[in-house]
Amino acid sequence: MSSTERPVRVRFAPSPTGKLHVGGARTAIYNWAFARATGGTFILRIDDTDPTRSTEENTQVILRAMRWLGLDWDEGPEVGGDFGPYFQTERLSNYRAAAERMVAEGNAYYCFCSPEKLAADREAAQARKDTFQGYQGTCRHLDPAEAQARVDAGEPYTIRIKVPDDRGDVIVHDAVHGDVVFNAKELDDFIIFRSDGTPTYNFATVVDDAEMGITHIIRGDDHLSNTPRQVMVYEALGAPVPTFAHISMILGADGKKLSKRHGATSVEEYRDAGYLSDAFVNYLALLGWAPDGESTVISRERLASEFSLDHVSKNPAIMDPKKLDFINGEYLHAMSDREFADEVLIPELHSHDLEPVGECLHDEAWYDLLAAALKPRTTLGPDVVAQAAFLYEDDADLEYDEKAVKKWLAKAGAADALDASAKALTALDDWSPAAIEAALDPLPEQLGMGKGKVFQPIRVAVTGSAASPGIGETLALAGKEHVLARIARAKELAQ
Ligand code: GLU
Numbered sequence: 001m002s003s004t005e006r007p008v009r010v011r012f013a014p015s016p017t018g019k020l021h022v023g024g025a026r027t028a029i030y031n032w033a034f035a036r037a038t039g040g041t042f043i044l045r046i047d048d049t050d051p052t053r054s055t056e057e058n059t060q061v062i063l064r065a066m067r068w069l070g071l072d073w074d075e076g077p078e079v080g081g082d083f084g085p086y087f088q089t090e091r092l093s094n095y096r097a098a099a100e101r102m103v104a105e106g107n108a109y110y111c112f113c114s115p116e117k118l119a120a121d122r123e124a125a126q127a128r129k130d131t132f133q134g135y136q137g138t139c140r141h142l143d144p145a146e147a148q149a150r151v152d153a154g155e156p157y158t159i160r161i162k163v164p165d166d167r168g169d170v171i172v173h174d175a176v177h178g179d180v181v182f183n184a185k186e187l188d189d190f191i192i193f194r195s196d197g198t199p200t201y202n203f204a205t206v207v208d209d210a211e212m213g214i215t216h217i218i219r220g221d222d223h224l225s226n227t228p229r230q231v232m233v234y235e236a237l238g239a240p241v242p243t244f245a246h247i248s249m250i251l252g253a254d255g256k257k258l259s260k261r262h263g264a265t266s267v268e269e270y271r272d273a274g275y276l277s278d279a280f281v282n283y284l285a286l287l288g289w290a291p292d293g294e295s296t297v298i299s300r301e302r303l304a305s306e307f308s309l310d311h312v313s314k315n316p317a318i319m320d321p322k323k324l325d326f327i328n329g330e331y332l333h334a335m336s337d338r339e340f341a342d343e344v345l346i347p348e349l350h351s352h353d354l355e356p357v358g359e360c361l362h363d364e365a366w367y368d369l370l371a372a373a374l375k376p377r378t379t380l381g382p383d384v385v386a387q388a389a390f391l392y393e394d395d396a397d398l399e400y401d402e403k404a405v406k407k408w409l410a411k412a413g414a415a416d417a418l419d420a421s422a423k424a425l426t427a428l429d430d431w432s433p434a435a436i437e438a439a440l441d442p443l444p445e446q447l448g449m450g451k452g453k454v455f456q457p458i459r460v461a462v463t464g465s466a467a468s469p470g471i472g473e474t475l476a477l478a479g480k481e482h483v484l485a486r487i488a489r490a491k492e493l494a495q
Pocket of ligand 1: 013014015047205218219223
């Protein structure tokens with residue numbers, strides 16, 4: 001049965017040797033979206049066979065990152081499934097059994113060549129200027145009974161796959177790269193089991209993918225060169241070869257592989273910087289895939305219904321932090337004020353220990369007003385902290401931005417503007433943004449001054465800086481008593 005006729009089963013198989021990086025996250029997103037779009041099954045498998053670099057802590061970090069990304073898996077750690085275990089270290093007996101079956105069926109053989117012999121063979125081939133300098137096939141033709149006797153006697157051995165003599169080119173039908181041709185001769189009778197009794201990556205991964213019924217392998221194109229060897233293992237196991245889709249690397253703006261030099265590389269760094277999961281998934285999904293070449297905001301639902309491999313680009317994708325910020329902003333701006341208050345504003349303020357000062361009433365309506373004022377000016381959640389900080393200072397402690405003072409307070413007319421506004425505001429009972437604006441509106445004409453010259457000194461007086469939301473909202477949020485106290489304090493700096 002070809003892989004296209006089987007129900008879709010895909011897997012994301014991270015090695016827990018570090019955190020989940022953006023490249024791995026995008027691979028996970030594509031596997032998840034492909035499973036959802038085809039009504040298939042998404043499997044998470046932990047490839048933890050590298051004992052020196054795999055850690056339980058990294059596994060937990062990866063699981064947390066997957067959960068934060070909202071990539072729910074149907075089988076795997078914590079959820080189980082019929083094809084487990086889902087940790088490679090718990091599958092060693094499966095690899096052993098598969099390798100022994102291959103030996104018994106003549107598709108693999110025991111090799112007793114020592115590292116020294118292999119090195120000497122390679123040197124001799126180099127000296128002869130042979131085009132082929134790989135394994136010389138020394139143990140390929142050993143009598144199986146004799147080989148078994150040597151194994152039983154305790155002689156160290158590896159297990160090698162027997163690449164059939166007549167195996168022509170290996171053609172990998174890749175959904176992204178098209179047909180990629182590899183010369184089987186160059187593949188060598190490669191090792192599937194090391195002398196220390198551990199399976200090699202190319203072997204373990206295929207045993208797992210075959211036993212788990214994986215139909216499509218979507219992964220980074222750094223694995224394309226491993227694929228012909230893996231195809232040989234499928235053939236030797238008599239298992240159907242899945243469809244491969246090798247996706248491009250993610251590069252930094254300089255065209256080099258994404259690394260620390262370019263900034264954040266792990267999913268948790270983006271989470272901690274305040275990006276929204278939906279926006280981050282949206283952005284990564286579009287790094288190499290596009291449903292129509294136009295949309296920049298694609299909901300998770302749309303991704304999960306429209307994702308297809310034929311729209312995946314084989315060109316390297318460039319990480320563009322500005323575009324990520326833009327998309328994050330789009331998601332924030334699409335929230336209702338209430339959502340923005342509950343999901344972004346209040347958690348950010350609390351996590352930065354911004355607590356109400358004095359008797360300042362921070363009720364739901366106040367947060368709604370603050371949300372409405374800040375949302376359009378926010379690209380990333382933590383942006384709200386600096387913008388709202390003036391609301392959390394004692395009047396006497398508010399710090400004034402030096403430039404703003406110089407430009408707007410230390411200017412002729414500023415004291416008059418502050419006096420007039422204090423007067424107008426003192427008389428005001430309705431402390432709503434609209435009423436405040438209505439009270440201040442006539443002042444420029446009354447004073448014969450431009451709007452900026454009147455309103456900017458008030459803004460600097462109340463917020464300490466020259467940039468804030470609309471003057472009505474700003475003053476309403478600060479509260480009447482604080483506004484008047486701050487205007488009085490700012491007069492000392494004004495001319
Ligand atoms: N554990 C491998 C990796 O993280 C999986 C590769 C694959 O998808 O086959 O690179």
